[in-house]
Amino acid sequence: MRTENGESVLARIVRIFEAFTPEESALTVSAISRRTGLHVATASRLVAELVSCGFLTRDADRRVRIGMRMWELATRALPTLSLRNAAMPFMAGVHDVVGQHVQLGVLEGSEVLFLERLSVPGAVINYTSIAGRLPLHASSSGLVLLAHGPADLREQVLKGPLKRYTSHTPVTGAQLRAVLAEVRRQGYAYCSGFVHQDALGIAAPVRDARGDVVAALAVIVPNEPRAAAVVPVVRSAARGVSRALCAPGTPALYAEPGDPCDGSATAV
Structure with a gap:
């Protein structure tokens, strides 16, 4: 599925994951929006879907982190x-x-x-x-x-x-x-x-x-x-x-x- 500007939803999800760094592993939705260039409503919707799948998780203060499900799948298929x-x-x-x-x-x-x-x-x-x-x-x-x-x-x-x-x-x-x-x-x-x-x-x-x-x-x-x-x-x-x-x-x-x-x- 592609958005009106031709960018796929998958490409947007990749941008969300790439917003996290080793130094900043927990981000607010607003920070994710700024870093990805996504509208805050779009970022919020995609983050919510990724959280429901376990690929992202939320802290008690609502900040977002990479979820254990992502680590599990990546480790299971890691070629190295x-x-x-x-x-x-x-x-x-x-x-x-x-x-x-x-x-x-x-x-x-x-x-x-x-x-x-x-x-x-x-x-x-x-x-x-x-x-x-x-x-x-x-x-x-x-x-x-x-x-x-x-x-x-x-x-x-x-x-x-x-x-x-x-x-x-x-x-x-x-x-x-x-x-x-x-x-x-x-x-x-x-x-x-x-x-x-x-x-x-x-x-x-x-x-x-x-x-x-x-x-x-x-x-x-x-x-x-x-x-x-x-x-x-x-x-x-x-x-x-x-x-x-x-x-x-x-x-x-x-x-x-x-x-x-x-x-x-x-x-x-």
Whole structure:
């Protein structure tokens, strides 16, 4: 069904869901109306229908939130669920060793989308959150995904503009190209103060049975020289996740020497 201006009802519903952000997860109907450009009566009607279906819910103060039904359906059909399940034991192990932030990110458009994060109170500052995003050029996870991602995406990002977070953020095509080359050469990203001066990100690639990079496992730790000792821990965990993604029989059917699923591959 389409409205008089040609926009489908589904498109309007999508705009309502997109009005919510990690920072503002509860909104009034008036705020939803302003953010979506929908007339307040239209927004109110659609919100009421979504609440009746369980896709949205209302607080005691009448503010609206994403409902549990939406989370249930999204989680049930999540294509990255097997990736998250494979990664969680290794992330927990890294978290026990490092005692800071451990996170799992995937490529989504021109950004890195974070599927999971483990943390502790008092850990170093970290701008990421579950279901949050960061630009590829500024985060350790994003740099791993960009370095091993499609060439056309890499060229698109290299053209900029590139947002500057600190004086260490690569903001020119030449700087970013050099960083990506280093990531490919050494097998991991080491980002000292790229997003915040006090934080250092270390990320390593997670590969599927064919050797394609499908995710990045990263830690965010205090920006100090001794953080380099964490690199082997992160790389070993990422290789462990890669092996966990391999289905039974994969080595004989698909793996080539050195691939994560090949018997000759060892953890770093």
